[in-house]
Amino acid sequence: MISFVSAKGSPGVTTTVMAVASRWPRTAIATDLDPQGGDILAGVGGGNVPAAHGVVDLVVDARRTDLLSAMHHHVTRPAAHSPLVLAGFGAPGQATGIAWEPVTRQFTDLPGADVLADCGRFVVGHPVVAALRNSDLAVVVLGSSLRSVRATARTLPLIRKELGLPSQRHTPRPSERLVLVVTAPGRPYDLSEIARACEADVVGSLPGDPGAAQVWIDGGQPGRGFRRSALQRSALDLVFELAERATALRSADGPVIAPRHDGVIS
Numbered sequence: 001m002i003s004f005v006s007a008k009g010s011p012g013v014t015t016t017v018m019a020v021a022s023r024w025p026r027t028a029i030a031t032d033l034d035p036q037g038g039d040i041l042a043g044v045g046g047g048n049v050p051a052a053h054g055v056v057d058l059v060v061d062a063r064r065t066d067l068l069s070a071m072h073h074h075v076t077r078p079a080a081h082s083p084l085v086l087a088g089f090g091a092p093g094q095a096t097g098i099a100w101e102p103v104t105r106q107f108t109d110l111p112g113a114d115v116l117a118d119c120g121r122f123v124v125g126h127p128v129v130a131a132l133r134n135s136d137l138a139v140v141v142l143g144s145s146l147r148s149v150r151a152t153a154r155t156l157p158l159i160r161k162e163l164g165l166p167s168q169r170h171t172p173r174p175s176e177r178l179v180l181v182v183t184a185p186g187r188p189y190d191l192s193e194i195a196r197a198c199e200a201d202v203v204g205s206l207p208g209d210p211g212a213a214q215v216w217i218d219g220g221q222p223g224r225g226f227r228r229s230a231l232q233r234s235a236l237d238l239v240f241e242l243a244e245r246a247t248a249l250r251s252a253d254g255p256v257i258a259p260r261h262d263g264v265i266s
Helices: 013-023 040-045 055-064 067-074 100-108 127-134 146-163 191-198 210-217 230-249
Strands: 002-006 028-032 084-086 114-121 137-142 178-183 201-206
Touching: 002 013, 002 127, 013 028, 013 040, 013 114, 013 137, 013 178, 013 201, 013 210, 013 230, 028 040, 040 084, 040 210, 055 067, 055 100, 067 100, 100 114, 100 127, 114 127, 127 146, 137 146, 137 230, 146 178, 146 191, 178 191, 178 230, 191 201, 201 230, 210 230
Parallel strands: 002 114, 002 137, 028 084, 028 114, 137 178, 178 201
Antiparallel strands: none
């Protein structure tokens, strides 16, 4: 499992998760764990797909059967161009009543598919933070503005604490579980400046591409050139970086990336 989170505002976590999941080398499930209420399904489905099955329903059903069987019932593909999606919470507050430690541990070891979790904005002490702790890789998404970089630099020590990492990182650590992805770099800060300010590895970036982004967050329809858009091309580059990092962090008997095959979830 790879979890994506932001420190403040809306720097494009959902767009990042959906774009990356759409280019992932095997079955990926874009899982909406935003504690403020999920909108992945509404964004990619344009409101045309009812949120009849979501993460809360999944957890309830998993108590009666098992997580894998429940996944078959609750994961959906809301549009032909979309990756598989597990819809989020219907309202803020629903996330607090779930035992996230065992659930997210099972997400990490789901056979036949990889979970890419949209965790929304980081909230200290919120139960959903268990997703970060149990992820193979935690990705903080930020913009390149002063406000976004400063908020991220201030929040990273808290996220590091949740992950059991030192509060500050003084030397590069290619094996570290916490990395950054920058959206719309150069406005005004470039990737190297952001890495220095945040004392964290920047593994890649996604361009500001509103036309392509609306396919993932506003129900837009992909045109003929969508896969060749700046967003989708950059997402493919980012996939290789994330997959390589996540695979290196997994034990030899539990790789994140495997040769493409028909997964247990379709």
